[in-house]
Amino acid sequence: MRIPKHIGVIPDGNRRWAIERNLSKEEGYNYGVDPGIELIRICKKLGIEELTFYGFTMDNTRRTSEQRKAFTSACIQAGYGAINEGSNFLVVGDTKSPMFPDELMPYTSRKSFGSRNITVNLLVNYGWQWDLKGLKNPENENKKSSTKKDIISSLKSKDISRIDLIIRWGGRRRLSGFLPVQSVYSDFYVVDDYWPDFKSKHLYEALKWYDKQDITLGG
Numbered sequence: 744m745r746i747p748k749h750i751g752v753i754p755d756g757n758r759r760w761a762i763e764r765n766l767s768k769e770e771g772y773n774y775g776v777d778p779g780i781e782l783i784r785i786c787k788k789l790g791i792e793e794l795t796f797y798g799f800t801m802d803n804t805r806r807t808s809e810q811r812k813a814f815t816s817a818c819i820q821a822g823y824g825a826i827n828e829g830s831n832f833l834v835v836g837d838t839k840s841p842m843f844p845d846e847l848m849p850y851t852s853r854k855s856f857g858s859r860n861i862t863v864n865l866l867v868n869y870g871w872q873w874d875l876k877g878l879k880n881p882e883n884e885n886k887k888s889s890t891k892k893d894i895i896s897s898l899k900s901k902d903i904s905r906i907d908l909i910i911r912w913g914g915r916r917r918l919s920g921f922l923p924v925q926s927v928y929s930d931f932y933v934v935d936d937y938w939p940d941f942k943s944k945h946l947y948e949a950l951k952w953y954d955k956q957d958i959t960l961g962g
Contacts, residue, residue: 747907756913756937769813778941801870829857871920
């Protein structure tokens with residue numbers, strides 16, 4: 744089976760999962776931490792080199808203060824979980840905003856922990872406009888044309904590689920601004936179950952589907 748080098752993860756459905764269980768929306772986020780850690784463990788065993796998790800976006804911070812606190816806490820726990828599992832760990836997001844948690848600030852440059860046989864990226868207080876802001880740099884605009892290398896080097900997320908496969912839990916069929924440059928040729932797989940209901944079979948089914956895709960990168 745052909746295994747993707749880099750998988751992007753959109754862990755959606757936490758709030759809907761909570762509502763169906765008569766919980767408050769914010770309670771759903773905490774139940775999304777352990778699935779992320781389990782996914783890291785499985786991917787390490789399979790030899791997948793890189794994982795990028797969609798934590799929360801700048802748009803998400805418009806939600807209620809209770810929800811903001813809950814998903815921020817969940818992202819902090821998830822980050823520590825990735826560190827404890829052993830990884831090359833990086834957090835990418837707007838650190839100049841008060842919405843960025845201080846606890847994750849030390850990891851905005853990549854750090855290596857433990858066995859380090861997997862790279863894990865976590866998007867926190869991320870926005871696609873923020874990520875692409877460097878493309879508006881006058882130095883770039885004065886060029887007749889920007890090369891692929893120029894574009895990538897201008898990204899706030901430049902230390903995250905191209906994504907082979909994106910898996911979105913929760914049934915939605917949209918990218919929601921997830922790393923627009925790195926995902927330009929990604930295959931996109933949707934799991935209808937909510938993220939807190941993660942099962943290993945979700946990943947294996949996605950990998951079986953991916954193995955059948957014709958990967959041409961436009962060629």
